[in-house]
Amino acid sequence: MSPSAVLHRQLHQAPTLALSGEGSYITLEDGRRILDATGGAAVSCLGHSNAEVRQAMIDQINQLSYCHTAYFSTKPFEELASLLIESTGEKMSKVYIVSSGSEAMEAAMKLSRQFYLEKANPEPQRTKFIARKQSYHGITIGSLSMGGHKFRRELFEPILLPNVSHVSPCNPYRNRKDGESNEEYIARLADELDAEFQRLGPETVCAFVAEPVVGAAMGCVPSVPGYFKAMKAICEKYGALFILDEVMSGMGRCGTLHAWEQEDVVPDMQTIGKGLGGGYAPIAGLLIGDKVIKTLEESTGSFRHGHTYQGHPVSCAAALAVQRVIQEENLVENVRAMGVLFEEELRKRLSDHPHVGDIRGKGLFWGIELVRDKTTKEPFDPNLQLAFKIQDKGLEAKYSISLYCGQGTADGIAGDHILLAPPYNTTREEIVRIVEVLQAVLEDVFGELKV
Structure with missing residues (x-):
């Protein structure tokens, strides 16, 4: 049982403390610098610690x-x-x-x-x-x-x-x-x-x-x-x-x-x-x-x-x-421009993945739906908790990326997706980095699962 007095979302595992944020990154108490690829829940549209x-x-x-x-x-x-x-x-x-x-x-x-x-x-x-x-x-x-x-x-x-x-x-x-x-x-x-x-x-x-x-x-x-x-x-x-x-x-x-x-x-x-x-x-x-x-x-x-x-x-x-x-700063215009790049990078790197069923979105709001079978669109068994395995894997020091993952995509219970929502002032370098790391996370998770 966690010693925390907070009623966290999970009683048996308290989340790591976040100490600071700057731009698209959050620094944790153990020193990890996490690339916040989702703005939390598509919230941090200017990133962290904007001086103005x-x-x-x-x-x-x-x-x-x-x-x-x-x-x-x-x-x-x-x-x-x-x-x-x-x-x-x-x-x-x-x-x-x-x-x-x-x-x-x-x-x-x-x-x-x-x-x-x-x-x-x-x-x-x-x-x-x-x-x-x-x-x-x-x-x-x-x-x-x-x-x-x-x-x-x-x-x-x-x-x-x-x-x-x-x-x-x-x-x-x-x-x-x-x-x-x-x-x-x-x-x-x-x-x-x-x-x-x-x-x-x-x-x-x-x-x-x-x-x-x-x-x-x-x-x-x-x-x-x-x-x-x-x-x-x-x-x-x-x-x-x-x-x-x-x-x-x-x-x-x-x-x-x-x-x-x-x-x-x-x-x-x-x-x-x-x-x-x-x-x-x-x-x-x-x-x-x-x-x-x-x-x-x-x-x-x-x-x-x-x-x-x-x-x-x-x-x-x-x-x-x-x-x-x-x-x-004309950031909505940047959302459109970076959105084009985001879609290009996601499709280039993930379209051929055997378990990526669909890539969809607009602007800087993109989702990837994962499937067991690409032809039939059969989702993974929800008991596998695939989305949360991907989310947890991303937070490991090797990757240091925050991914917003969810279940119930196919029918409300089964189905897994990854949601990506970087800040409006994100850069080309960050977009490319997000997709590169996501690709590596998926390869690692599916390699471990052997599906």
Whole structure:
């Protein structure tokens, strides 16, 4: 049993202490210098110890470290909100700032419900949500209910919300039929969503919720072009809201500041998180469209929801500094450029690997799905714990790389993937290094397993 007083994710093994970070590297207590190829969980978009962000936080702490948003606002809160709305080209109207992506999804769910109650012609029967299988939207009861990740849900199924149902994700590698075109695949998924509205009673549905690029649950799976446009059309047909979860894939990670900019859609609401503050302080948010805001303005004029730490001034100062660095250094452009190189290197080195089934992603958000049989796409037995063997192997001194690995890729239980998400200011040398080391880690792990 670990002597640590912390309830770590694993009780029988405390993680190694991280002492410092600089750029794309984290230094551990035993002296290892780890190449952070994933930004933690696609969080550290500027890497570690950015001087400008650190100073912004110090300056804010020296001025005002906390005040309650029921009574006061603060300059960094207001400036961050203005910057975010401007970043959408005024397509979104207001911002709600919280401390985590789970909180942002909870806010989206509650605001959806309140929107329908406050319409000129209220629709109190709208209480249901449709999301997608093999999705992840957070770990609180509401957000976990929204998600379709079997493993994360299974212990808590009896206490999850009964008013969320799930349709198929857009995963062409796994689910597009042989010979099926993108248009035919989209039409099939649109028909499935339409049928789910009909099954539930379309007048009872608040919203459809999806990730533009599925991150933790499936390993960086983008939709096929045109998919989200078709999904939004179904929502509009039945008067439901269209909500995109960009906590992991947004704020520049996929090569545009907002992932929906590449999908030719604008959501009614959008959650953001990890790349917003880059890990310098806990922060996430909900961007809200004008339709929803106008309804509230014309009714109660308030959102009946609040957190002690919403709009926290130090977190807002950190996020504001992060976003200014991204703008000033043209880092989203670097994401696109390095993303092209990343894809080239991954395909060059890993496409022919006998157990690499799929390489997919956008920008600096890439996933590798591993399979036992490349032809049949059969996944490895989940009891093998392949993903975590790869993750642990990468941390060994010989490799010194942090890899974000996950299971359940194929069906929610079986299947393994590796997620890669280096910082937006990464270099060509780092990208090449990440792929070289990953290749060596895979060769070592599969050599030991003899599969």
